[in-house]
Amino acid sequence: MASFKAIFCGLLCLLLLESAAAQDAAIQRGQAIYHQGNNGQAACVRCHGSRGEGREEGGLRAPALAGLAGLAGQADRLLLQRALTEGLGSNGLSLHPLMPRYQIDAASLDDLIAYLHIIAKDTPGLTDTVLRVGVSLPANAYGAAIQAGLSQAFDQLVYGRRLELLINPTAEQAFVEVASAQDASRPQLQTTPYPVVEADRPALIGPLPMPGIANFSDSLAPGSVPILPSMREQASLLLAQAALDAPKDQAVQQLSIIYDLGNDPALSALLQELRQQARANHQSLREQIWSAKVRKPGEAVIYLGSPAGLRDMLANSGDGLVYASAIHIGPASLQLPPAQAARLRLLLPWRTSRTVFDLPSAYSDAAYASGLVLIEALKRSGRQLSRAELLQQLKQLRDLTIPGLGKINLRPGLAHASLGGQLLTVDAGHGVFAVLRSW
Known part of the structure; x- marks a missing residue:
């Protein structure tokens, strides 16, 4: 009997995991439709905003979609379908002519509804005055150096928001993770999924591998934004x-x-x-x-x-x-x-602004550069911020010059963003490294 219960519980857990994975996949497909359009037609985000808050442009205001987060049942689905495909509101009257008449199949409509269920939810780590940035750090010289580099980069406001650094936060506390240390003795850190959808754990920008090596796979989860070569x-x-x-x-x-x-x-x-x-x-x-x-x-x-x-x-x-x-x-x-x-x-595998340094100092420079990459993407995302919009702007970074690091490119096809590096000599007597050449 105990064995049967164990098997039953195992099957139930498996079914729940598969269901959650299918829901996550539907949300991400719906997110793509909302932010990129469907079959070449206009993206919803252009008029309704990155969080479905609605926007005003040219004297016209696209309505907020927050109320659609409660979509449930066939009747609500039919109302949304009529609005998208026929341009009819819930009162039966025609919507403004600027509202596109979409061609959307049933499966894509379901995906869009799945995304609309979560788009208006509060985003963890984001308020009108503060944006909380998480970083996972070890309690050693490298962790302290990474924290110092990020603190230096975050000494500014972005659209009136103060950037607050949270050390080793939970997933619900931070809007995004930056320059988190990847412990080579624990390769599972590199395979933990970071879904890119609005209501889930934030993506990791610029992970920094700690000294040592576990393997050569260098696998990073979807949603991670690597800056350094693997x-x-x-x-x-x-x-x-x-x-x-x-x-x-x-x-x-x-x-x-x-x-x-x-x-x-x-x-x-x-x-x-x-x-x-x-x-x-x-x-x-x-x-x-x-x-x-x-x-x-x-x-x-x-x-x-x-x-x-x-x-x-x-x-x-x-x-x-x-x-x-x-x-x-x-x-x-x-x-x-x-x-x-x-x-x-x-x-x-990155450039520093120093000619002679110890390794923690180099990590501080890399963390500082990762922080500046985040800030640039935040500035391009605008005041009405969402994780989806931030990741979209990160993907579009081209030829961004970071002091000391060189140029950053995140165009498709590149496995990492930093195109520079340095070859070092070792001064064991003084415990430092010296730059032999840079590129």
């Missing part, structure tokens, strides 16, 4: 930087790629991409699972292994340069003997 993209940049340092008289650069994450499914796909890139760069790429040794003098290394193996790898890898991610092994590199540290070339 670990896979960083590996590609490391190969390109190694090519720049190759001796000019060398027809083919000899390289060894060393890794110790052999059970990572995404790693095999990454290695295939790197092989193709190496051939195009005239590089001979040798793949080695740690603890293989580099035997050729001067042979460069791309290191994708764990920070714990860094010292032994350097001791057994000849005298060539070693390229790695500053996010991945930055703290471990400062614990090396100075002679070993001098062989490292670390990629920082």
